Amino acid sequence: MSEPGHALTVWIGNQVAGHLHHHPTTNRFAFAYADAWRKARGAFALGPQLPLKAPDDPSPDQHSAIVRQFFENLLPEGDALDHAAQAHGVSKSNLLGLIHALGRETAGAIRLTAGDDVAPLTEEPEQLREVTREELSQRIRERAQRPFSVWDQQVRLSIAGYQDKIAVYEQGGRLFLVNGGPKASTVIVKPVPTRPALASLPGNEFMCMQLARAAKLPVADTWLEHVPEPVLFVKRFDRRVTPTGVERLHLIDGCQLLGLSVGMKYERPYGDGPDVRNIRDGASLRALFQAINQHSLQPAVDRLALLRWAIFQVLIGNTDAHGKNLSFFVQPSGLSLAPAYDMVCMPALQDAQLSSTLAMAVGNAFTVGEITPFDWAQLGQEAGLRPAAMAKQMTGLIDKVTEALTAASQAAHQGGVSQDTIEAITQHVRSACDRHRMAAAQVQSIKPTWL
Structure with a gap:
């Protein structure tokens, strides 16, 4: 699918995995795996949206959109992207230029260099x-x-x-x-x-x-x-870290897994105004559960891990837990959910005036206050659990979080976190645990046929 134009070499470790092409006239992108990489033992696709064996049906425009979405998710956002563009003298919209400038040290194992360079x-x-x-x-x-x-x-x-x-x-x-x-x-x-x-x-x-x-x-x-x-x-x-250096492990984020651009990392990508709030085309827990079912090495294990992650975000009030705050390791035989990161108790940032809208809905609820037992049961259904099993997962995690507050408070105190912050987080989490423990009892009584 590649066209004449400019190209970057895409590396995984010391092997050339393929080449990223851009045609300046058509503004199309294309990615092609190197023959040696496709035939190599232990080769794997960069992600599910870029399979080793290219499908026959995508048009050049469709392929270009898939490639652009995948590689733009490697870039920083906001002021950091502005600074990167300014420092390297390229336009903020010049994906190939930015990838070339920043591609030596991305998330995961991918590295990019100019042209057809094949020196390790x-x-x-x-x-x-x-x-x-x-x-x-x-x-x-x-x-x-x-x-x-x-x-x-x-x-x-x-x-x-x-x-x-x-x-x-x-x-x-x-x-x-x-x-x-x-x-x-x-x-x-x-x-x-x-x-x-x-x-x-x-x-x-x-x-x-x-x-x-x-x-x-x-x-x-x-x-x-x-x-x-x-x-x-x-x-x-x-x-x-290895005796000879540092090994890069390949992973992708939730948007790369779902084939979404960085602008679609929120389930409501256009905001929660009355005229656009029903548009839910962005990253969602439902879509992530479905992707896990399709691509995970151990779907049941990863579904449960994602579910526990989602429950925990509600308990700490992390309304900004979006699609790019989840990552998945990529291996030849499938994906596996990576450890969690970027977790913040938003209500404890009292003066920051941050959005109270959940980045990804729980059931059909987009604020913590709107979450009903039925929404929890619906989330459990998306994870493959009946309401009674979902209630058990909720109660088990809530008990663990409540018990863990003492250790977390002590670690925060030893780390020099202010007492005001410790108390604000503790108070919010305790209150949330009490509220959702009561909801879990109601989830258990919901019949699967009601969902």
């Missing part, structure tokens, strides 16, 4: 540039003058999302920017936001992640430091 990337000379805590603090304070994502005239961010962050290699507590060679970033650094109303966000996210871990949910490792500004460190689960 690990043969490049390795350069590790240390970032001290003092320099980190200085750059946090200078964000009004210098974008945080740009270090040494290079953009150090190729991870989706709005929040300020950079990716670094961590070794023995020291932080390094990576320039070439077999190493890669292993930690994401998320400083306190510039907006004063979000000053408690690093501590808030840290406590929520600790709460999830204490409740036995699979989550990314996190720790909180004060440099003296609060900074959240998140260990990358798509990286594995």
